Amino acid sequence: MPELPEMENYKIQLSELIVNRPITSIAINREKSINMPISTFLNQMENAFIIRIERRAKHLLFHLSNQKLLLLHLMLGGWMFYGKEDEKPKRTIQIQFSFGEKHLYFIGLRLGYLHLLTIEECEEKLKELGPEPFNPTFTEDLFINTVNTKRGTLKLKLVDQHFISGIGNCYSDEICYEAQLLPTRKLEDLKDHEIKNLYRSMKKTLAAATNIGGYMEHPLYVGDTKTGSYNDLCKVYDREGEACQRCQNKIRMVKISSKKSFYCPGCQF
Ligand SMILES: [Zn+2]
Incomplete structure (x- = not known):
C-alpha cells in the first residue's frame, strides 16, 4: 500500500x-x-x-x-x-x-x-489522524511525550494512523532497521535515547524515500524515472534470507499480529 x-x-x-x-x-x-x-x-x-x-x-x-x-x-x-x-x-x-x-x-x-x-x-x-512526521509542530519532545504515554508493540504503533500519520508496512520496518530497534520491542520499554533515535530514523527514512521517489511499482507517466526508485533501496522490507548490509546476518521475517515484519537479528536490538 x-x-x-x-x-x-x-x-x-x-x-x-x-x-x-x-x-x-x-x-x-x-x-x-x-x-x-x-x-x-x-x-x-x-x-x-x-x-x-x-x-x-x-x-x-x-x-x-x-x-x-x-x-x-x-x-x-x-x-x-x-x-x-x-x-x-x-x-x-x-x-x-x-x-x-x-x-x-x-x-x-x-x-x-x-x-x-x-x-x-x-x-x-x-480528524482522527495522528501527527504528520514533517509537520514543524511534531517535535522530538512531542514524540518522546507521545511514546511515553502509549503502550504496545513498536511495529504496530508505527503503522497505527492514530499514533503517527503516513507510515505503513514497508517504512515501519525500514525505520526500525535504521534505528537498530527490533520491531517486536514494546513502546513502554524504550529508553530515552532509543526514542530519540527512532524519531531521527523516522524523519531520515521517510525524507530519503520521498526524495528518491518512493517504491511504487509503476511509473506515473512515460519517461518517469523517479517514481518507484526507492524499491531497490529497501534494506529489510521483503528481503527475508538476504544478507544485512550493515552486519551480513540474514534478514528474518516475523509475523506480528498477522503483519509481516522484516528485521536483522544481528544489528537490531
Ligand atoms: Zn544487520
Whole structure:
C-alpha cells in the first residue's frame, strides 16, 4: 500500500501536471469508487478544476475551484497513470480524468476510493489522524511525550494512523532497521535515547524515500524515472534470507499480529 513517500511523490509530480488545467471530461467506470451516484458526481464536478494538491497521511486531497475537494485513498493495489490514450496501461480503469489529450487514470481501486467532499466533511473524516512526521509542530519532545504515554508493540504503533500519520508496512520496518530497534520491542520499554533515535530514523527514512521517489511499482507517466526508485533501496522490507548490509546476518521475517515484519537479528536490538 502506498505510504507517505509514495503519496508525497504523487503530490509533487501531479502538481506539475494537472493543477489549474481544465478538466475536459470525467469517466467513472466503477460507481463504488466514488461516494454518490455517477450523475451527481459529474454534475457537482461541472466546470471545476484542481487548484492545489495536498497530502495528509496516505491520502491525497485534490482541492477544487468549487470549494470542494476530492479525497483519494489508493489502499492496497491502487495506483495512478498520466498520459495519452495510446500510453494507457493495459489494466481496468476505474476512474479517468481527462485534460485535453492527456488523462489521469486511477487503476486498481478495489478498496481505494475518490470521494467528493466539502472541506468540512473531509476534516471530519481525517480528524482522527495522528501527527504528520514533517509537520514543524511534531517535535522530538512531542514524540518522546507521545511514546511515553502509549503502550504496545513498536511495529504496530508505527503503522497505527492514530499514533503517527503516513507510515505503513514497508517504512515501519525500514525505520526500525535504521534505528537498530527490533520491531517486536514494546513502546513502554524504550529508553530515552532509543526514542530519540527512532524519531531521527523516522524523519531520515521517510525524507530519503520521498526524495528518491518512493517504491511504487509503476511509473506515473512515460519517461518517469523517479517514481518507484526507492524499491531497490529497501534494506529489510521483503528481503527475508538476504544478507544485512550493515552486519551480513540474514534478514528474518516475523509475523506480528498477522503483519509481516522484516528485521536483522544481528544489528537490531
Ligand atoms: Zn544487520
